[in-house]
Amino acid sequence: MSTLAAAVEVRGASKWFGAHKVLDEVDLTVCPGHVTVIIGPSGAGKSTLLRAINHLEKLDAGRVTVNGVLIGVREHGTRLKELSERAILAQRAEIGFVFQAFNLFPHLTVLENVAAAPVATGRATKTEARERALELLAQVGLAEKAEAYPGQLSGGQQQRVAIARALALRPGVVLFDEPTSALDPELVGEVLAAIRALAGGGTTLVIVTHEIGFAREAADRVVFMDAGRIVEEGPPGEVLDRPRHPRTREFLSKVL
Amino acid sequence: MTSDVSERTALPSAPADEHLLTARLVAPRRPGLWISAAILLVLAAMLIHTLVTNRRFQWPTVRGYFFERSILHGLELTIWLTAAVLVTGYVIGTAVAAARLSKNPVLKSLGFGFVWLIRSVPMLVQLLFWYELASLYPKLSLGIPFGPEFASFKTAHLFGGILAAYVALSLDVAAFSAEIVRGGILSVPAGQVEAAQALGLGRGRIFRRIVLPQAMPAIVPASGNLLIGMLKATSIVSVIAVQDLLYSAQLIYNENFQIIPLLLVATLWYVVLTTVLSIGQYFVERHYARGTNRRGDGFARLFRRNLPLFNRAGLAAGGRS
Numbered sequence: 001m002s003t004l005a006a007a008v009e010v011r012g013a014s015k016w017f018g019a020h021k022v023l024d025e026v027d028l029t030v031c032p033g034h035v036t037v038i039i040g041p042s043g044a045g046k047s048t049l050l051r052a053i054n055h056l057e058k059l060d061a062g063r064v065t066v067n068g069v070l071i072g073v074r075e076h077g078t079r080l081k082e083l084s085e086r087a088i089l090a091q092r093a094e095i096g097f098v099f100q101a102f103n104l105f106p107h108l109t110v111l112e113n114v115a116a117a118p119v120a121t122g123r124a125t126k127t128e129a130r131e132r133a134l135e136l137l138a139q140v141g142l143a144e145k146a147e148a149y150p151g152q153l154s155g156g157q158q159q160r161v162a163i164a165r166a167l168a169l170r171p172g173v174v175l176f177d178e179p180t181s182a183l184d185p186e187l188v189g190e191v192l193a194a195i196r197a198l199a200g201g202g203t204t205l206v207i208v209t210h211e212i213g214f215a216r217e218a219a220d221r222v223v224f225m226d227a228g229r230i231v232e233e234g235p236p237g238e239v240l241d242r243p244r245h246p247r248t249r250e251f252l253s254k255v256l
Numbered sequence: 257m258t259s260d261v262s263e264r265t266a267l268p269s270a271p272a273d274e275h276l277l278t279a280r281l282v283a284p285r286r287p288g289l290w291i292s293a294a295i296l297l298v299l300a301a302m303l304i305h306t307l308v309t310n311r312r313f314q315w316p317t318v319r320g321y322f323f324e325r326s327i328l329h330g331l332e333l334t335i336w337l338t339a340a341v342l343v344t345g346y347v348i349g350t351a352v353a354a355a356r357l358s359k360n361p362v363l364k365s366l367g368f369g370f371v372w373l374i375r376s377v378p379m380l381v382q383l384l385f386w387y388e389l390a391s392l393y394p395k396l397s398l399g400i401p402f403g404p405e406f407a408s409f410k411t412a413h414l415f416g417g418i419l420a421a422y423v424a425l426s427l428d429v430a431a432f433s434a435e436i437v438r439g440g441i442l443s444v445p446a447g448q449v450e451a452a453q454a455l456g457l458g459r460g461r462i463f464r465r466i467v468l469p470q471a472m473p474a475i476v477p478a479s480g481n482l483l484i485g486m487l488k489a490t491s492i493v494s495v496i497a498v499q500d501l502l503y504s505a506q507l508i509y510n511e512n513f514q515i516i517p518l519l520l521v522a523t524l525w526y527v528v529l530t531t532v533l534s535i536g537q538y539f540v541e542r543h544y545a546r547g548t549n550r551r552g553d554g555f556a557r558l559f560r561r562n563l564p565l566f567n568r569a570g571l572a573a574g575g576r577s
């Protein structure tokens with residue numbers, strides 16, 4: 001189990017919104033320390049899958065494990081029972097999440113944004129959290145903005161703060177939902193650079209993105225989703241350059 | 257002439273505009289601004305003039321009664337009744353807002369029903385209703401609903417004037433503040449809660465640390481309105497002979513017939529209280545404007561910049577140098 005355990009494992013995940021089946025028995029395995037990039041057309045269910053991994057979205061069927069631990073539920077006889085809120089919150093601290101719209105807290109300074117969660121969840125003292133936050137901000141190149149408010153930063157800077165915030169709890173897995181799609185083109189590069197700096201550092205990254213160039217260069221595995229299913233997956237050289245499935249070929253011909 | 261103009265517009269980057277680089281930028285003239293300001297200033301001056309010169313306002317009498325004992329007692333009652341009503345009202349109101357925002361359909365409908373009922377009934381009717389409760393339910397008893405009762409007491413002793421006023425006004429504040437609080441909470445983007453959840457923060461902490469501070473800029477101005485409105489609305493208790501500020505003034509003028517001066521005494525006290533509350537509201541608003549560009553705007557900033565006494569930043573800078 002130990003070395004072979006997947007960092008993230010999704011089995012038979014299904015999810016309906018009303019009569020619309022948004023996830024259709026999705027199976028996904030993410031190896032520890034790998035960078036997995038999920039691509040696919042709008043409405044394919046990429047965000048829903050990502051949100052299901054940290055239980056922001058409840059699955060109707062199937063299960064998610066992170067580092068071998070069931071997320072959001074526990075086995076109860078033959079059924080899965082939802083965990084208490086407190087237990088789910090503790091699990092979420094192991095999984096970082098970076099949102100498309102940054103969702104920084106506008107009434108807190110950049111430093112407070114990054115240091116808030118470790119203090120609030122009792123994982124660090126105020127001083128420890130501050131030190132760690134400054135370290136992370138330096139890592140994403142924003143040490144001098146520590147006392148600024150998010151509203152005073154550019155979009156690219158805000159997203160880099162969001163990345164630092166997601167790392168503050170030292171999660172083993174970080175999920176990115178289109179981290180650059182709300183940004184002006186010239187700001188995309190700085191955010192991708194911040195993500196790239198994380199890759200290879202032992203943290204497992206799952207990234208939903210439309211940046212095919214970034215996927216080709218940074219991904220260990222590329223997953224193509226369409227209509228709630230994983231259509232094709234493999235190393236970037238295969239999925240992006242020699243796609244087997246016609247649906248993948250069609251999608252790539254549009255975005256490239 | 258016309259050909260001249262068209263020629264110029266056709267050549268937007270004429271070569272002879274070097275002198276423009278050093279030209280001074282002049283703001284456009286706004287004669288309307290000056291004229292309207294002048295008219296309003298004249299009107300204000302006329303108002304002050306008539307207030308001061310019309311002897312029938314009897315300012316000496318006003319001064320004489322301003323610190324009268326019974327007036328000060330009334331003032332005291334008005335202040336603490338307003339405070340008690342607001343605290344109680346906001347506690348209930350926040351709970352009702354939470355009920356209306358909850359996923360529980362029973363709580364949701366009860367919250368809605370409460371707001372609907374209280375907002376439908378005129379405040380004066382509510383006041384009289386609680387005051388006359390004894391005639392509706394002469395006896396209240398404690399026991400199992402629809403079952404046996406353990407203890408009972410007469411309502412005649414339960415609701416004196418002040419208590420009836422306290423209950424009626426508190427419920428009124430509760431209904432209106434519930435809507436203010438609910439509106440404030442709804443104004444916070446859902447992504448904020450999601451981001452906090454993803455960071456592993458608990459529900460209570462998310463509400464206190466993330467949602468409430470961001471809801472406050474929407475809650476505070478409306479609450480200031482409600483607070484000041486309620487301060488004056490407490491004067492309604494004079495109909496059930498509670499001796500608040502206004503009723504104390506009325507008691508005096510019923511004896512000496514100095515109606516206008518005594519109404520002025522009460523009014524001036526309401527003005528004083530409202531002024532204090534407005535200043536308080538300004539500081540609370542400024543506190544919650546963190547992270548936005550709205551900090552210290554408008555008149556207040558002008559005021560502080562131009563009066564050295566209020567210019568704290570200037571003083572601090574001066575002290576350091």
Ligand SMILES: Nc1ncnc2c1ncn2[C@@H]1O[C@H](COP(=O)(O)OP(=O)(O)OP(=O)(O)O)[C@@H](O)[C@H]1O
Nearest residue numbers: 017018022040041042043044045046047048049178
């Ligand atoms: N809360 C919701 N209620 C109803 N339908 C929803 C909800 N969230 C998502 N959906 C639907 O589920 C489908 C998948 O949505 P999802 O956000 O996962 O797509 P996506 O692959 O991330 O697309 P995009 O690239 O546009 O972000 C869409 O058809 C969407 O309309």
Ligand SMILES: [Mg+2]
Nearest residue numbers: 046047048178
């Ligand atoms: Mg999406």
